Amino acid sequence: MVKACAHGDNEAQSIGLKVAVNALNEAALENWTLWLSGATSGLVARLLRCGSRSFSQACFECPALLKRSLQVTPDHIKETMTRLDHIPFMDLAAQRKRLGGVIDAAISKVLNHNQFILGPEVPALEQSLATYCGASQAISCANGTDALVLFLKAQGVGEENAVLCPSFTFAATAEAVALVGATVIFVDVDAHTFNIDVASLELGIETAQKIGMQPVGVISVDLFGQPCDYSPIENVCEKHGLWLLSDAAQSFGASYKGRKVGTIGIATTTSFFPAKPLGCYGDGGAIFTDDPDLPEVLRSLRMHGEGVDKYDNVRIGLNSRLDTIQAAILIEKLKIFDEEIDRRNAVAARYTSALADVAKTPVVPDGCLSVWAQYTLRVKAQERDRLASTLLANGIPTSIYYRKALHQQTAYRHFSIAGNGLPISETIANEVISIPMHAYLEADVQDRIVDAIRATLG
Numbered sequence: 001m002v003k004a005c006a007h008g009d010n011e012a013q014s015i016g017l018k019v020a021v022n023a024l025n026e027a028a029l030e031n032w033t034l035w036l037s038g039a040t041s042g043l044v045a046r047l048l049r050c051g052s053r054s055f056s057q058a059c060f061e062c063p064a065l066l067k068r069s070l071q072v073t074p075d076h077i078k079e080t081m082t083r084l085d086h087i088p089f090m091d092l093a094a095q096r097k098r099l100g101g102v103i104d105a106a107i108s109k110v111l112n113h114n115q116f117i118l119g120p121e122v123p124a125l126e127q128s129l130a131t132y133c134g135a136s137q138a139i140s141c142a143n144g145t146d147a148l149v150l151f152l153k154a155q156g157v158g159e160e161n162a163v164l165c166p167s168f169t170f171a172a173t174a175e176a177v178a179l180v181g182a183t184v185i186f187v188d189v190d191a192h193t194f195n196i197d198v199a200s201l202e203l204g205i206e207t208a209q210k211i212g213m214q215p216v217g218v219i220s221v222d223l224f225g226q227p228c229d230y231s232p233i234e235n236v237c238e239k240h241g242l243w244l245l246s247d248a249a250q251s252f253g254a255s256y257k258g259r260k261v262g263t264i265g266i267a268t269t270t271s272f273f274p275a276k277p278l279g280c281y282g283d284g285g286a287i288f289t290d291d292p293d294l295p296e297v298l299r300s301l302r303m304h305g306e307g308v309d310k311y312d313n314v315r316i317g318l319n320s321r322l323d324t325i326q327a328a329i330l331i332e333k334l335k336i337f338d339e340e341i342d343r344r345n346a347v348a349a350r351y352t353s354a355l356a357d358v359a360k361t362p363v364v365p366d367g368c369l370s371v372w373a374q375y376t377l378r379v380k381a382q383e384r385d386r387l388a389s390t391l392l393a394n395g396i397p398t399s400i401y402y403r404k405a406l407h408q409q410t411a412y413r414h415f416s417i418a419g420n421g422l423p424i425s426e427t428i429a430n431e432v433i434s435i436p437m438h439a440y441l442e443a444d445v446q447d448r449i450v451d452a453i454r455a456t457l458g
């Protein structure tokens with residue numbers, strides 16, 4: 001029999017209750033009674049994590065006899081509090097549990113065949129990725145940043161060229177342009193989708209011409225997992241003779257008006273960084289293209305620029321291969337990816353219906369499917385820090401992507417910006433806050449997050 005008594009002031013009750021519930025959960029008993037005094041029913045229901053059936057078994061009494069029947073040490077309390085209270089921002093452990101032994105088996109297979117560099121899993125993954133998104137070819141590489149650099153090198157982008165990209169993105173997008181010696185022209189984003197604003201893109205092209213640079217291409221970014229509004233971007237690129245590279249580091253798996261990410265632009269790059277919707281257990285990346293000539297050049301570039309004869313390098317390249325072990329992991333993760341995307345969308349829909357009246361919730365235009373790399377709210381700038389610290393005190397982590405737009409960051413300040421400024425990028429950098437999002441976020445945990453946000457902002 002498990003006996004527990006939550007008794008004392010509010011904090012003591014709450015701690016006692018958590019310890020008791022933990023003990024009950026660990027004991028995995030079917031029939032039990034929890035004796036409580038004074039704790040609120042909401043807290044009980046949430047802590048029991050088992051819905052109303054078990055909740056109805058709780059008995060609201062506190063017999064003094066049970067007072068000391070649960071023996072706990074301070075360490076036990078601390079450990080229990082941490083375990084029950086801390087909500088992960090993303091839950092790789094839950095995914096690992098869902099995948100079971102297949103990952104171990106896939107890694108073991110590589111450990112046994114010993115082909116760690118470009119082993120058989122690498123082309124197998126490339127084939128699966130291309131089939132998944134409908135691109136003719138997928139070329140894997142070491143990470144999403146290299147994917148961008150490899151593409152720019154394959155296109156021969158260099159010092160005399162300008163490339164346009166949004167300012168409100170992760171540094172890698174512009175970093176790749178700078179690494180090949182080209183000039184970045186930053187453009188603004190749309191206030192609702194956080195993706196490239198087409199009017200600003202037109203202004204950026206004018207800016208490039210004004211400073212005497214030859215604009216050659218646009219790198220669009222599907223921020224937080226949501227595809228850009230591609231039709232108008234494609235029209236602008238066509239009008240000005242620019243190529244379009246889709247930086248889909250955050251959006252692989254998403255789609256735009258029936259077109260899967262990976263098939264948009266002259267090429268698409270992605271990242272398999274562990275936190276990405278399709279992540280491996282280290283670094284990884286890939287480039288997708290339908291172009292008939294790019295794959296051969298990209299495969300050469302990722303191997304130091306090797307030619308047909310491995311020791312006659314025909315171009316200056318990089319060492320940028322995807323490890324065989326990471327490919328083996330991704331093959332298994334790709335099998336459950338669609339199911340995970342559905343779950344992420346269900347989590348996002350629940351957040352949006354529960355929070356739309358207290359914060360600006362993300363807008364997904366009709367015809368777009370997001371993979372929700374992040375679920376990002378916009379709140380008043382003066383409320384953001386208070387929200388983050390209150391949530392943290394409740395065991396709920398948040399992240400700010402991104403606190404500064406790229407054109408405001410030290411290393412990128414010298415690059416030109418479109419038109420007279422990028423007001424939306426600067427404003428949203430002060431207002432965005434991302435909350436826990438992953439495919440394994442359970443409804444009761446999500447309710448806890450929602451309640452805490454509503455209590456702070458409502």
Ligand SMILES: Cc1ncc(COP(=O)(O)O)c(C=O)c1O
Binds near residue numbers: 172272
């Ligand atoms: C928009 C964007 N581009 C490129 C990258 C670079 O990917 P990686 O970290 O795999 O180099 C990231 C990574 O977060 C990203 O978010």
